[in-house]
Amino acid sequence: MIGFGLRLTVAGGREAIARLVLIATAVALGTVLLLSIVAAVNAVDRQNERGAWLLTSGQRTTDDPLQWLVREDFYDGRTIARVDVAAVGPDAPVPPGVDRLPGPGEYYASPALRELLADTPREQLGARYPGRDVGTIGDAALRDPEALVILVGSAPDQMPASAPRIARFNTEVPALQTAAMRLILGVVGAGLLFPVLIFVATATRLSAARREQRFAAMRLVGATPRQVSTIATVESAVAAALGTALGFVAFVGVRRPLAEVSFTGAPFHAEDVVVHWPGMLLVALGIPLAAAVAARITLRRVRTSPLGIARRATPRPPRAYRLIPLVAGIVELAWFVGRRPESTNGQTAAYLTGMLLIMVGLVIAGPWLTMLGSRVLAARSSRPATLIAARRLADDPKAAFRAVSGLILALFVASTAIGVITTIVANQGSDRAGAAASMMVMSFDDREPKVLMPTAVDGAVERSGLRSVDGVQAVTLVRSDPYQPRTGGSRYGPYSGLVLCSDLARTPERGSCAPGAEVASVWPSILSGQVDEDEESSGGAKQFDAAGRRIWPTARISTEELLAKVHVGWILVDTDGAPATLEHARTLLETTFPGYPVPPGTDNDYNASFNDSLVIWQRLAQIVIVGSLPIAGCSLAVSVVGGLMERKRPFSLLRLSGVPLRTLRRVVTLESAVPLLTVAAVAIGTGFLAAHLFLRAQLDYSLRAPGMAYYVFVLVGIATSLGVLASTLPLLRRITGPETARHE
Template identity: 25%
Template sequence: MNVFRDLRMGVGFAVTGGREGWTRTLLTAIGVGLGVALLLLTTAIPGALGARDDRGRGRDELAGRVQQAAANTLLVGMVDTTYKGDDIRGRVLRAEGPRAPIPPGLSRLPAPGEMVVSPALADLLASKRGALLKERLPYRTAGRIAEQGLIGPDDLIFYLGNDTIAGESSSVVRITAFGNAFPAEKLDPRLLLLVVVMFVVLLMPVAVLIATAVRFGGERRDRRLAALRLVGADARTTRWIAAGEALAGSLFGLLFGLGFFLIGRQMTDVAAAFDLSIFPGDLDPSLPLVVLVALAVPAAAVAVTLFALRSVMIEPLGVVRTGTPARRRVWWRLLLPVVGVAMLFPLIRRGADAGEFNRGQVIGGTVFLLFGVTALLPWLVETVVARLGAGRVPWQLAVRRLQLGSGAAARSVNGIAVAVAGAIALQMLFMGIENDYVRETGQDPGRAQMSVTSNAQFGGDRVTEITDRIRQTKGVRSAFGHAGTRIGDRAENPAEGATLTIGTCESLRELARIERCADGDAFIIEGRGSSGQIVGGMKTTAGRQVIIDPSYGMTGLPASRTPWLIPATAVTVPGRADASGMSYDGVLATPGAVPAAATRNLSYSLHVRIDPTVPDARDLVRNTAARVDPLSTVYDLSWTRESRRFANVRTALFIGTAVVLLLIGASLLVTMLEQLRERRKLLSVLVAFGTRRSTLSWSILCQTAIPVALGLALAAAAGVALGAVLLKMVTRPIAVDWSGMALMSGIAAGVVLLVTVLSLPPLWRLMRPDGLRTE
C-alpha cells in the first residue's frame, strides 16, 4: 500500500506543483500523446483497409450471375474509364423486372438517361478540371451514391440508367444480386512478411517516443526529490514518487493522444495524397487494442522512470549523477541485435517455395534488432564525444555539454535512428521482391499508345465508322485495327473452331508478317502445332469449307451462320503480336475476301497512336470512344504492370513513414524545448558574461548534429543488417539501395535541422540576463 501512497503523492506533485510542475506535466503529456495518437492510427489502419475491401466486394457483380432474364434480374454494362490519370468506375444498368437488385448506396435504379454519381465525381464534374469529363458523361445527375456504396470519400464512380443494352456482349452481365461470393484472396507469404515488418518498423519509433517523453524534466525533478529526502523520505519512496509524476503525465498523455487521434482521423487528405481514399469513420481501432494501449502506456511510464533512476543517488543535500560516472557497458547492448538475428536466422530461405513465416518469430527478431539500435546509441554517443577535442567556442560548448551528459541527447535521436534503420531494411526488401509483383505486359507503346476494344456486335460499316471517328479525333496521329468473329467446322455444335480476323492490309500487317497484300486476299496464320495449321482443334487450310458464326464458344451472342470457303489462294504467314501484346491465330482476311453477310456481327480492336504534344489527347480519345460506342473499353498501353496489392502495401508504407516522421519531428521539438527550459539559468549566465546569440545558436545545432550523425550511421548499419537477413529469408540476393539510404538519411537529417531552426526563437527568448532572477 505504501507504493500506492507514493504514486498518489507523485501524481499530486505533478498536478499541484505550481507552474513548474504543470509545465513538465504538459510537455510529458504532449510527447506521450503524440505517440499514443500514432499507435491508435497505426492499429486502426488494418480495420480501415478491411472496411474498404468489404464495401468494394459488396458492390461487385460476381455473386448472382445468371443466364436467363427474370423479374429479379439486372443487366450491368462495364464502362470503366480514366480521366487525367484517375480511374473512374462506371456501370450501365437496365432492370429486366420489378425486383431487379439495387446497387449498394443507391435508393433506386436510375431512369434511362439519368446518372447517380459519387460525391467526389459530382465535384469533379462541376469543376473546371472536369470540363472534358462532362463531355464524356453528358447525362443528368439524379442523385449521389451513399457511403455504403463507396470505398472512400475520393472514390470516382457512377451508375447510368439505360434501356437499350442487351445481354449480347461479354461486357454486359446479368445478375440477381450484388456482391462477391468468392473468399478474399490472401496475401502471399512475401507480401505478408513485408506487412508484418512494416508494422513493427512503424510502431518501434512510437515506443521510443513514449519512453523518451516520460523522462522529460529529469534533472529538475531529481532536485525536487532531494528536497523530499531532506524532510525524511527514503530513496525507495522518492523513486516511486517520481514514478507517480511520470504516471500523471502518461495519463494526461492518453487524453491528449485521444484528442490528437480524433483530429488526425479527420485529416484523411494525407492518405488521399498517396491515392488511398479512407473514410474517417473507417479509422476505428479495435477495443482490445485501445484497452492494451491504455494499460501499457502508464505501466511503461512507471517502468521507464524506475529504470532511469537505478543509477541516480538522490541524497538530502543533492543529486549524485555525475562525478566519476560508470561507463556504459556494451556487451549486453550488442547482445540484443545478436538475439534478433538469431531469431530470424532459422527463417532464412523459408520463402524459397513461398513457405509461411512464423509471424511471432519475425516480430520478435525485428524488435530485438531495432531495440539494439536504441541500446547502442547512448554508448556510441558517450564513447565518441569523450574523444572529441577542442575547437571553436560553439563546438566546445556543444561537446562539453554532451560530455557532461549525453543520455538526453541520445534519447532524443533514438526515434529518428530506429525509423531510419527500419526504413532502410524495408527499402531493401521492397527492391528484392519488386520484380515478383511487376510483370511485363508484352505491350509495345512504341507502336501504339492506346487500345480501344469492344465485344459488342457491330456491322462492318459501323466498325469502319468508329475507326474513322477516332482517327479524326484531335491529338490522334493514326488509328488502325481489325474486326473479329469465329469460324467452325459445321453449323450446329461445332467440334472444332478458329478465329477469323478481318481488316485492311495495313491492319493485318500488324498481326502477321505479310509481304504482298490487296483487298480480297486471305492469309492463314502459321500453326504452332505439329500437325499443320491447327487452332482451337480446327485445321485451317486453303480451300476448306467453314461456317462463320460469332456465337461459337460464346454465350448470349446472336447466331448468324454464313458458309464460307477459305480462298484457295490463302497464303500461310508467320504471326506476330500486335501493339497490345496479343498474338492472333486462325485466318486473316481483307474485307473483299469474306461475304457481306459475315460482317453483320463483329467485335473490334483498334490501336491508336497519339500526338504527345497535344494536351489531353488521351482523354479526347476516350470521349470519342464513349460517344461512338458507350460499352467500349479504352486503356493505355505500357511496358509493365504492377500488382495492385503490392502497390497498396507500398502506399501504406509511404503514408505511415510520412506520419511517423512528422510525429517524430514534433516530439523532437518538444524534447528540445524542454531541454532549453531546463538550461534557462545556464543560458542566462552565458549571456551575462557576453556570449553572443549566434555562438549559442551554433552550439545548439552542433549539440544536435553530433548525436544525429552518429544515430544515422548506426541506423544505416542496423538497417542493412536487417535488410540482408530479410532478403535471405525470401531467397533474394543482398543488394543495398544506396540512393534510397541517402534519401532516408537526408530526410531524417532535414527533420532534425527543421526542428533545430524552430527551436531558435524560444532559445533567443531564454537568452536574457534577467533569467538569473530567482525567488
C-alpha cells in the same frame, strides 16, 4: 503518500510546473497520434466494407434473380467502376446506396462522377453512358467521397453472356485486402510511435537528476523505497492523465482534417474516422499506466543506493551485447531471402517482425555505438572542449544517445521506405510519357457472341469516325488467330500477330514491311514498341532498316484471306497524348464496341492500380518523415535543455575557473553532434540493408540508389537537428552565472 505526491507535483515552484506542463504536452501529443492511428485503421476497415459489394461473385448458369457485370473504365488517369445490372427475377437484390434498381436506359452515378460528367464535354465521357440520370449513389456504396461509380440499368438480352447472376451482394471484406493495408498502417504507426514514445520518455526524465537527488534525500531521512516509488508514480501519473485528457480533446479537433489524409490513396468519409470504446479505454488507461511504470523504472537506482545518487555514481558502460537485437533483425530478414512465406500472414509476420526488431535494436544499440564514437573522439582530441565532450559521452552514453534517438529512427524508416519505393518504381513503374501515355489499345475477345464479331471491325472503325478525331495520328488493326498460342507457330507464320502493311506504313516507329509485302507477321511487343526477350529467342524480327526500325517478316497469307478469316485481336490508336484526344477516342471505341470486359486504355491506364499503390506508399513514407522529424526535433531540444539545467552548476564553476563560454558551447555541441552523426550513419546503412533484404526476399530485386530528394531530406534532417541544438546554446550564458555556483 498519494497526497504528498500530489502536493510535490504542483507545489514545487516554477520548475515543477514547467516539468508538469512539458510532460503533459508530450503525453498529449502521443495520445493524439495513437488515437489517430487507431482511427485510421478503423476508417480503412470501414472503407473496405463500403466497397465490398463491388467484389460480389456469381455463377453464369444459376437462376439467381439479378444479372450483373462490374468493369473498369478510365478517365484522365482515374478509374471508374461501371456496374451493369439487369433484373431477371422478381426478387432481384438492390445494391447499397440506391433505393431501387435502374431500369433499361437509366443510371445512378456517384456525386464525384456526376460532377465530372457535368464538367466534361459529352464526346469525351458522357456518351459512354447513354440514358437518363435517375439519382445519386449514396455513401453506403462508395469507398471514399471521391469514388467514381456508375450503376447502369440494362435489359437481360443486352447483357454480355459472361455476366454472372447473383442472389445477394457481398458484405464481407477479403482478408487479404484488409491484412495488407493493416500491415502498411502498422509499419507507419510504428515509425511514428517510436519517436513519440522517446519524446514522452525524454520529457518524463526532464530534471531527472534533481528529482533523483530529492528522492535520495527522502530515503536518507527515513522514507522507504515503496513510499518513494509511490510519490514518483503519482507525479508521473498526474502529468500523464492530464496529457491524455488534453490528447482526447485535441483529437476531436484533428479528426476531420485526418479524414482528408489519403492513407489509402483516397480520403475517408468523416464519419468513418472514429475510435470505438474498447480503443478509447485502452488508450485512456494504458498511457497513464505506462507513465507510472516508467517512473518506477527510472528511480530504480534511488531504491537501490540513495548514497550513490547523492554522490552521482557513474553508471556502468554499455556492453556489446546490446547489438544482439539489431543483428537478430537483420539475420531474420536475410533468412527469408529465397524462403519467402507462401501466405500473406506468413509474410506479414516475417517482414514486420524483422523491421520491428531492427528498430528496437537501433534504440538498444545506440548507447554502445555512442560510446564507440566517444572513444574515437577522445583518441583524436586536441582541444579541451573535445576532451571534455568525449569524457562526458563516455561517462553517460545512454543520456547522450537518448537526445537523438527519435531522429535516428526517422532516418531508418525513411531510408527503408524510400529504398523500397525507388527500386519498385525502377523495376515496375510505367513510363508516364511516350507510348505508355499516348497509345490507346482495345483488346477483343471472340468468345463473346452477343457483341459485334471482330471480323466486322474494319467497317465499324470506318463508320465510327475514329481516324478523323483531332489528335488521332493512326489506327492500326492487329489480327490474331484465336486458336494460336502467342509463342507458337501456325500456318500464317511463327508470330502471333498479323498486320496490313498499309496500316503499318502509318506508324513507321513500330517497324515496316519488306518490299512488296502486303501482310506482316508481328510479335505482340508491337503494342509497346520494345523488343521482347521471347521474340529474340524465338527468331523475331532481327532485320532493321537504315533508321534502326524493325523490318517485320512477310506473312504467308493474302490480304483477302486475312480480312475474311482472321479475327482482330487489337486496335492500336496512336494519338498526340492530349487528354481530350484520348478520352474522345476511348468514348468512340466503347460506344462502337460495347460489352467487352476490358475497356480501351493506355499502358498507364492499365497500370493505374499499381501506380496508385506506389503513390500510397510514397505518401505514407512522407507522412512518417514529416510526422517524425518535428517530434525528433522537440525530443532533441528537450533533452539538451534538460541536460543543461542538470549541469548548470558544473558549467558555472568552469566559467568561474576561466573557461570561455565558447568552449562550453563547443562541448555541448559535440555531445549531441557525435552520437547524432555516428548512429545516423548506422541507421541509414541499416535502412538500406533492410530494404535490400526485403526486396530480395519478396520481389527478387536488388536495391536501387534513391534519387537526389532523399539526400536532400537527410541533409535537411541533420541540419535541422543541429539548428535546434544551436538554438539552445544562448541558454548557457543565462544559467552559468556566478550565482549558480553557490551551494544550495
